[in-house]
Amino acid sequence: MDLQFLGGAREVGRSAILVDDRLLLDYGMLTGDPPQYPVGDPDPEAVVVSHGHLDHVGAVPALLKGSDRPDVHWTPPTADLARVLARDTLKLNGNSPLCPFSEEHVHRLGEVDTRHGYREPFPVCGGIDGGGYEVTLFNAGHIPGSAHVLVDDGDTRLFYTADFHTDDQRLVSGTTARPDADVVLCESTYANVDHEAxxxxxxxxxxxxxxxxxxxxxxxxxxxxxxxxxxxxxxxxxxxxxxxxxxxxxxxxxxxxxxxxxxxxxxxxxxxxxxxxxxxxxxxxxxxxxxxxxxxxxxxxxxxxxxxxxxxxxxxxxxxxxxxxxxxxxxxxxxxxxxxxxxxxxxxxxxxxxxxxxxYDFSAHADHDGLREFLAAYEDTPILVNHGDETEAFAAELAADGYEASAPALGETVTV
Known part of the structure; x- marks a missing residue:
């Protein structure tokens, strides 16, 4: 399984991971002036979106500009929230040549919208028997509808944590999912922070x-x-x-x-x-x-x-x-x-x-201790660290404690 990091590598924002040039995990944008989008020009067969925040879903309509229509898999709240964000992006940036999609492309989401609940495996790109993948979403405890993504190609099980929180919030309960995996791609937004109670x-x-x-x-x-x-x-x-x-x-x-x-x-x-x-x-x-x-x-x-x-x-x-x-x-x-x-x-x-x-720290992400507690279930599993300002430092900390850990760079391809 080859993972190409088109965004969210050694940075917070524009998350996008391309699996085997076929399956795209998230396709977000980085808020700024001007906004930034993932690198490259992917043409995936399917997309799985972890949750409805701009830095993970904000650029998805741009994938529908050509003749191809990759299926977009997500939870029901994420599907609805993606449309709200897309139309807000058009309102703010629609006249800019830097905006990579139009209202037409937002409408096309209805052609590819495929919704799933938690812990309900579904085939992607033909499924395992068809040379593709089986994907399962798990509650990530971040926002309503947020998901960890488990991708299984029959040989390798990739666990993409996306954004997650291990503690309960008033809005959503913290994640309890720790599925078996051969490699974990873990966020690290607050790897250098300890949240106050x-x-x-x-x-x-x-x-x-x-x-x-x-x-x-x-x-x-x-x-x-x-x-x-x-x-x-x-x-x-x-x-x-x-x-x-x-x-x-x-x-x-x-x-x-x-x-x-x-x-x-x-x-x-x-x-x-x-x-x-x-x-x-x-x-x-x-x-x-x-x-x-x-x-x-x-x-x-x-x-x-x-x-x-x-x-x-x-x-x-x-x-x-x-x-x-x-x-x-x-x-x-x-x-x-x-x-x-x-x-x-x-x-x-x-x-x-x-x-x-x-x-005030109302973060919906796991802090340093939360990340370490979560990763304790994967001490013998290779860890790829992304979505953070200090990914290399956190990967080095994990490596010093015996993990096989690294922080891929933007544009890098890693074989797992």
């Missing part, structure tokens, strides 16, 4: 939000639409914090509620959604809300688009206000700039932000 993070965040509101300030919580928005709504509801919700997270929450079997507590999610007031953005509503003293959960999580572009300029001048960053901030994004410098480029303008900025 989630209940402690929740309490600090809720206390900070309540204090700011009590003092007369507004709190803007930029959040990823998929996963993080719903998690924050659940936390706010559990801590009796009234909330506004704005942006793509509104539609995503509606989609996620359609698949109760893919969330940890559907009733809690319904309660959280009922506790949140939806912002329509009409008639200056956002500007009025920003002048009040409320919690506003809104996209984009890295301050590179969405209603956050309205809220941050409105609240930035008042030190009584607050911005709580709750997700990973890719280098070069306005969110990373704000955390590091107190300034951010919003809608083309560099803005000094006097409002207090805080960062």
């Amino acid at each position: 989630r209940d402690a993070v929740e309490k600090r965040w809720a206390d900070s939000v309540r204090t700011t509101i009590w003092e007369g300030g507004a709190v803007v919580a930029p959040a990823f639409a998929i996963g993080r928005t719903q998690e924050l709504l659940l936390v706010a509801d559990a801590h009796d914090v009234d909330t506004y919700v704005d942006g793509m997270g509104v539609e995503v929450t509606r989609i996620v509620r359609q698949y109760p079997e893919f969330v940890r507590d559907p009733d809690a999610l319904d309660s959280a959604r009922g506790n949140a007031r939806t912002v329509t953005g009409k008639d200056g509503q956002r500007e009025r809300i920003a002048q009040g003293n409320d919690l506003i959960v809104t996209t984009s999580g890295m301050l590179n688009g969405g209603p956050a572009m309205t809220y941050i300029p409105e609240i930035r001048d008042r030190p009584t206000n607050k911005v709580t960053m709750t997700g990973y901030q890719v280098e070069g994004t306005p969110g990373r700039q704000l955390l590091e410098t107190g300034r951010a480029e919003i809608d083309g303008r560099i803005m000094q932000v006097a409002a207090k900025t805080e960062s």
